[in-house]
Amino acid sequence: MPAKVYPVITEPALQDLLTRAVQSWQAGNASDAYTTLDSINYQELTEANASSKAKAALWTATYLQAQYKFRQAAIYLDSAMLFSTQFSKAEELKRTYEAYSSYYLATGNAKGAISSMQAATKIKDSLNQAASSQTIDSLQKEVAKLRQAAESNLPTENISENKNVNAIGTSTIIVGVIAGILLIVILVLYGKLQRLRSLPPAPITRKVEKPAPSIISEKKPEATTGEEVKISKQETGFPKLEQQPVSSSINNLTARLSEVELVLIRPEVLSNYGDQKSIKSLLTEYNTQLPLIMKNLDDSITLNENEPILRSLEYLKPYLAAFGMQSTITMLKEIEDEAPSSKPTKLLSRVFQVRNHCRRALDESKSLLEKIN
Numbered sequence: 001m002p003a004k005v006y007p008v009i010t011e012p013a014l015q016d017l018l019t020r021a022v023q024s025w026q027a028g029n030a031s032d033a034y035t036t037l038d039s040i041n042y043q044e045l046t047e048a049n050a051s052s053k054a055k056a057a058l059w060t061a062t063y064l065q066a067q068y069k070f071r072q073a074a075i076y077l078d079s080a081m082l083f084s085t086q087f088s089k090a091e092e093l094k095r096t097y098e099a100y101s102s103y104y105l106a107t108g109n110a111k112g113a114i115s116s117m118q119a120a121t122k123i124k125d126s127l128n129q130a131a132s133s134q135t136i137d138s139l140q141k142e143v144a145k146l147r148q149a150a151e152s153n154l155p156t157e158n159i160s161e162n163k164n165v166n167a168i169g170t171s172t173i174i175v176g177v178i179a180g181i182l183l184i185v186i187l188v189l190y191g192k193l194q195r196l197r198s199l200p201p202a203p204i205t206r207k208v209e210k211p212a213p214s215i216i217s218e219k220k221p222e223a224t225t226g227e228e229v230k231i232s233k234q235e236t237g238f239p240k241l242e243q244q245p246v247s248s249s250i251n252n253l254t255a256r257l258s259e260v261e262l263v264l265i266r267p268e269v270l271s272n273y274g275d276q277k278s279i280k281s282l283l284t285e286y287n288t289q290l291p292l293i294m295k296n297l298d299d300s301i302t303l304n305e306n307e308p309i310l311r312s313l314e315y316l317k318p319y320l321a322a323f324g325m326q327s328t329i330t331m332l333k334e335i336e337d338e339a340p341s342s343k344p345t346k347l348l349s350r351v352f353q354v355r356n357h358c359r360r361a362l363d364e365s366k367s368l369l370e371k372i373n
Contacts, residue, residue, distance in 0.1 A: 014040055014043065014049055014052040014053075014056075015052060017036055017039065017040055018036075018037075018040060018052055018055055018056060018059075020036055021033045021036035021037045021040075021056070021059060022059065024036065025059065025063070033059070033063065037056045037059050037060045037063070038060070040052060040053060040056035041053065041056050041057060041060060041076075041079070045083060045086070047087045050083045050084070050086065050087040050089055050092075051083075051089050051091075051092055053079075053083045054080045054083040054084045054089060054092040054095075054096065055080075055092065055095070057076045057077070057079040057080035057083065058076070058077070058080045058092075058095055058096060058099050060076045061073040061074075061076035061077045061080065061099060061103070062099065062102075064076065065102070065103060065106060066292050068296070068311070068315075070103070070106070070107055073103060074103065077096065077099055077100055077103060080092070080095075080096045080099065081093070081096050081100075084096050090123055090126070090127055091127070093123055094120045094123040094124055094127070095120075097116045097117070097119045097120035097123065098116070098117065098120045098281070100112070100116040101113045101114075101116035101117040101120065101281065101285075102285055102289075104116060105282070105285060105318055105319075106289065106315060106318070108317065108318055110318065110322075113318075114273075114274060114278065117274075117277075117278055117281050118278075121277055121278075135184065136181055136184060139180065139181050139184075140181070143174060143178065143181075146173055146174050253271045253275075253276060253279075254267050254268050254271040256371065256372075257270060257271060257279075257368060257371065259371060260364070260367045260368050260371050261367070262364050262367075262368075263360065263364065264323065264325050264328070264357055264360055264361045264364060265323040265324065265325065265361055265364045265365065265368070266323065266324030266325070268324070269322070269323065269324025270282075270322065270323055270324060270368075273322050276372060279368075279372065280369065280372050280373075282319075282322055283365045283366075283368055283369050283372075284369065286319050286361075286362070286365050287362065287365060287366065287369070289315075289319075290319075290358060290359075290362050293312060293315050293316060293358075294355065294358070294359070296312045297309065297312040297313065297351075297355060300312045301344075301348065301351065304344050304345075305344060306339045306340075306342075306343075306344055306347065309335075309339075309344065309347070309351060310335070310336060310339055313332055313335065313336075313351070313354065316332070316354070316358060317329070317332070319358075319361075320332070320358075320361075323361060323365075325357065325361065327357075328354055328357040328358070331350050331353060331354055331357075332354055334350060335347050335350050335351060335354070
């Protein structure tokens with residue numbers, strides 16, 4: 001069968017196609033979205049269309065990931081990385097790392113998810129710093145123009161009183177602009193210092209061919225009087241900093257999250273996931289992915305077969321672990337243990353309980369996002 005041949009499309013037309021694909025996706029017409037994205041992916045790569053091709057590859061990877069086709073999704077993520085790095089597209093590179101974080105989180109690779117999100121955050125900080133530097137350069141140019149105008153010779157017919165008024169006005173403007181520049185520099189340095197203080201150590205990443213879902217221990221953490229509860233890597237599925245005291249930033253973040261009325265999500269567990277940006281990214285990811293997972297779970301229940309139901313529940317584990325929803329994890333483990341010898345009708349009661357817990361956690365995650373924002 002001959003390969004598909006697509007006509008060459010100009011960059012403005014590619015942008016229109018990308019917009020149409022996103023609208024089809026949002027309208028629930030995934031087939032049309034995939035076909036449109038495919039026509040962009042097959043365009044020959046140039047510097048002009050690298051940005052559009054990278055975005056199309058990311059959307060295609062998102063489509064495939066929603067279909068649980070993770071191997072194919074990884075191929076398009078690699079393509080997006082190639083398009084972004086070949087022509088130094090920083091914004092697209094940031095989005096690619098964010099997509100990798102989502103991919104690793106869905107496949108149970110917590111270290112890869114955190115490492116990718118940290119890389120995306122560094123690129124975002126660099127872009128913000130570049131924008132601030134550009135603003136400062138523009139202000140410096142304006143200051144230079146004002147100084148030049150102030151030092152230039154004024155016409156002899158001007159009244160001396162007007163000269164003094166103009167000189168005072170020019171000096172006031174110069175002082176105001178300089179003060180604005182100093183304020184911007186102070187804010188940039190202060191923000192960078194705060195990020196350095198709250199940024200956790202970067203985890204060691206390994207390239208995994210077939211990432212497996214995180215293993216959750218059944219053992220619940222034991223709390224003692226006067227001591228903080230410490231969550232191990234086996235209990236959460238996320239890396240733990242061994243033999244290190246809990247930082248004041250984590251304590252402050254835990255206290256802030258605890259201000260939200262929570263029933264299922266445990267703030268002291270969630271704060272171990274990373275800094276505020278990482279937690280915000282995780283909550284946003286959960287808000288995006290849960291409707292797709294729930295739809296897949298409902299379809300699996302309709303099939304009245306154990307295996308599709310277990311596959312759908314498997315993708316909830318990384319989120320439940322990060323949220324510290326140990327009772328829900330225990331219930332899910334019971335379902336997995338009894339599935340080989342039980343009919344689907346016997347499991348449905350607990351499956352529905354897990355589903356209801358996840359939907360309640362969705363409401364709590366939205367409240368946490370509002371608090372963080």
